Amino acid sequence: MDRKTIDLWVGIFLMLGFGALLFLALKVGNLGSERTGDVYTVEARFENIGGLKLKAPVKSAGVLVGRVTDIRLDADKFQAVATLSLDKRFGFPKDTGASILTSGLLGEVYIGLEAGGDDKKLAQGDRITITQSAVVLERLIGQFMFNKAAEGPDKK
Amino acid sequence: MINGIRRIGSRGIDTIWRGGAMARFFWLVLLNSGMSFRRLHLTVREIYFAGVMSLVIIMVSGLFVGMVLGLQGFETLQNYGAEETMGVLVALSLVRELGPVVTALLFASRAGSAITAEIGLMKATEQLKAMDMMAIDPIARVVAPRFWAGVISMPILAALFSAMGIFGGYIVAVAVVGIDPGVFWANMQSAVDFRYDVWNGIIKSIAFGIAVSIIATFEGFDADPTAEGVARATTRTVVTSALTVLAINLILTAFMIRGL
Numbered sequence: 001m002d003r004k005t006i007d008l009w010v011g012i013f014l015m016l017g018f019g020a021l022l023f024l025a026l027k028v029g030n031l032g033s034e035r036t037g038d039v040y041t042v043e044a045r046f047e048n049i050g051g052l053k054l055k056a057p058v059k060s061a062g063v064l065v066g067r068v069t070d071i072r073l074d075a076d077k078f079q080a081v082a083t084l085s086l087d088k089r090f091g092f093p094k095d096t097g098a099s100i101l102t103s104g105l106l107g108e109v110y111i112g113l114e115a116g117g118d119d120k121k122l123a124q125g126d127r128i129t130i131t132q133s134a135v136v137l138e139r140l141i142g143q144f145m146f147n148k149a150a151e152g153p154d155k156k
Numbered sequence: 157m158i159n160g161i162r163r164i165g166s167r168g169i170d171t172i173w174r175g176g177a178m179a180r181f182f183w184l185v186l187l188n189s190g191m192s193f194r195r196l197h198l199t200v201r202e203i204y205f206a207g208v209m210s211l212v213i214i215m216v217s218g219l220f221v222g223m224v225l226g227l228q229g230f231e232t233l234q235n236y237g238a239e240e241t242m243g244v245l246v247a248l249s250l251v252r253e254l255g256p257v258v259t260a261l262l263f264a265s266r267a268g269s270a271i272t273a274e275i276g277l278m279k280a281t282e283q284l285k286a287m288d289m290m291a292i293d294p295i296a297r298v299v300a301p302r303f304w305a306g307v308i309s310m311p312i313l314a315a316l317f318s319a320m321g322i323f324g325g326y327i328v329a330v331a332v333v334g335i336d337p338g339v340f341w342a343n344m345q346s347a348v349d350f351r352y353d354v355w356n357g358i359i360k361s362i363a364f365g366i367a368v369s370i371i372a373t374f375e376g377f378d379a380d381p382t383a384e385g386v387a388r389a390t391t392r393t394v395v396t397s398a399l400t401v402l403a404i405n406l407i408l409t410a411f412m413i414r415g416l
Binding site for chain 1: 197200201203204207208211251309311312313315316318319322341345350354358
């Protein structure tokens with residue numbers, strides 16, 4: 001086995017390996033699609049964030065426009081404060097509404113933005129004022145049972 | 157009975173001693189690594205014998221493991237109507253765990269035992285002593301290139317294993333089960349995060365590469381200079397590498413797991 005053949009095979013080996021790594025990074029992972037371009041952050045307060053997690057997607061009309069980058073509790077007002085990093089390419093009116101939704105029945109929790117009609121756009125550090133908290137399943141069931149019990153005697 | 161306890165004690169002390177000797181050996185290898193990169197052809201030759209010669213077993217095993225993952229996952233996923241997430245199952249299992257770990261085990265068995273046997277035989281035929289007498293440091297000339305070849309080859313082999321496995325899963329999903337290829341890739345891309353999954357897998361494979369290479373070279377260097385000694389050293393390489401890789405895997409996974 002002379003040196004030239006060894007060098008050739010090692011070169012092929014390294015190129016194959018690098019190609020496999022690139023394949024894993026771009027085709028299998030999400031390195032290519034997530035543009036970590038310029039972002040601006042806005043704040044949104046919720047009564048209950050439900051199952052919202054860090055790095056959860058922020059979608060408008062179902063299209064990904066940003067990520068949730070921070071979640072903390074405001075200890076004075078006992079509200080959840082979520083920091084949203086939105087892509088600079090998309091501007092949202094100041095009266096945009098943020099709701100916590102679930103994709104599918106048991107899917108991941110995300111924040112959906114519904115654009116309002118204001119002329120002024122949200123800027124860095126602004127706060128989204130119109131928010132809708134997550135639906136907590138137990139409260140929903142409790143409410144349902146309460147309603148059922150309330151209309152029970154009337155029906156009779 | 158007392159003798160049995162004595163034996164356990166002496167084996168324990170022996171293991172700890174070997175661990176310490178291996179750590180000192182590791183330090184010596186790092187110190188003497190200059191020659192491996194100044195005379196690159198030494199390392200390139202070792203990459204050929206450790207990495208390129210393992211290509212066939214790694215890629216074929218990867219293909220088979222990926223296909224089996226696809227088949228096994230299909231039955232359970234079908235219960236929840238989630239067949240289309242088969243790509244996610246195959247990709248995450250391979251990239252996070254099976255790629256680095258199985259590649260490390262196969263690498264230890266094939267290349268690790270070969271390195272141990274080669275160095276052990278050099279020791280048994282007194283070639284290492286001869287080098288010492290000619291003022292050539294055997295660690296720099298013989299051991300360090302093989303160590304660095306192992307460290308460089310492992311991540312590459314692990315990536316190839318994972319890639320072939322995903323391809324195998326793709327074959328099972330599209331040709332056997334009948335999942336739409338676009339859905340397969342779309343689900344996979346949205347579930348596999350580069351930094352969390354692929355990059356952690358690469359870190360694991362580098363750590364395993366260091367572990368397997370240092371164990372293989374140490375066992376060879378420390379072998380008894382007889383035929384039986386070389387055979388015992390080769391066995392020890394495979395067994396110790398397997399246990400160490402799995403232990404390191406547990407520790408790394410515990411640190412890397414999100415949400416704990």
